[in-house]
Amino acid sequence: MDELQLIADRTGSVPLAESGALGAARARLMAEIAAAETENVVPLRKRRRGVWVGAGAVGLAAAVTAVVALAPVEQAGLQPPTAAADPVTVLRNAAAAALKSPAAPPRPDQFLYTKTKEPNGERESWLSADGTHDGLIKLANGSSFPLPGCRNGRAQVYRDDEPLDGVMEPCTPSPGYRADLPTDADAMFAYLNANHSGHDGDFNAMGKDVLALANESYLSPATRAALFGAAAKVPGLRAIDHTQDAAGRPGVGITWPLGPRDDAKVAKPVVIVFAADTFLYLGTNSTAVTASGVVDGVGQRP
Structure with missing residues (x-):
């Protein structure tokens, strides 16, 4: 069964994941904490991170994300952020939060307004x-x-x-309104693979595509949830417990694995950031979506 559909069926009344379902993830996390204490290694958030080179300046300038108010994490039926060190848990929580966001699709003659904060x-x-x-x-x-x-x-x-x-x-x-995209994680993952911007197997390029869709398009709640659910299927993801977006808002972050042609010594990391309490998508550490909405004409603001 598709994980996203399972979330949709269950998040209204029960937590996103039971302790047994996350047992393996917690075991990996506790093993890493134990290793850090015994070997005096650098904490997870300070280690060299995988790099995700972000979308181009024009695309980021045109970023569009539906900014919505979400219930506290406990009311939304999400796993509390104590499990944020597991990137799959973070993205599945983000998918569950997206499913609960209100839908307000624009008319064909309307415009998607966004304000982004960049360096x-x-x-x-x-x-x-x-x-x-x-x-x-x-x-x-x-x-x-x-x-x-x-x-x-x-x-x-x-x-x-x-x-x-x-x-x-x-x-x-x-x-700007992508009503044509899949609404389940498996189909979205297949779509991203079939329409990728990089080489086959380049999951860093897929990360750029995920960011472009999250920023530049108005997505229905089901489609946005499918996007984050598909992202959770990428191997080699890493989570950052404590980070912030370009506007300084704190959150938990996800980095993508390096592409086959990326040089880890010179590439600059880009981190996709979610609010730590609601798992609302905020943007990245280089571009933050600070306002958005649907308006009737160019120059108008919500």
Whole structure:
């Protein structure tokens, strides 16, 4: 049975995982703690972490995530954050939290607004829900550039922020609302493998794809849960007990394994961060989603 469906069936009345189900994970954690005490090794959160190189600047500038208020972890039927050292537990808790978030899908003519905090400041973006309307990205330095909608297979060509008169290019709509994605973890994992951005077996590249979907798209609760459930199937994940996103909000973090072509000595780690109490997705240690919502037009804010 798909783990995500099991979560959906059970989280309303019982904890996400019983102590027996997490026995192996706890045993691994306790063994590592014992080894640290006896061998005087560096604590887990200070060790050299696997590296996940994040999505490009334009993609991160256009980050879109539904920011919702979640019940305390105990009320949501989640495993308390004492098990945060197990990355699979963290991601399954995030999936369970996503399933309980309210759904408010946008209309085709609406826009997905987001504000992100990054090292160089705050950015705002307005993405067309159906990909056919003209959106906008506003950079931290005050400049902006358009996101032309794709209508009848053609999109306006711009030079900087000015449209070139009569110059169009072929296109395919890129909707901000991804209603086409799977709603269970197994199907989502298959989708990510079939549509990966890197080489076969490059789970670091899959991590980028997971981040792009979590940030840049409006996903239904079931689809967002499936995304985190699929991420939990990646081998070699690591959890960081105490970290924070780019806005300084504390949480638990997940890092992806290195890609086959990554150099651990020079690559900069990117950590996906969830709130420690609710497992709400916050962003990463380099880009934090601080506000988002659905609006009727470019320039509006929720």
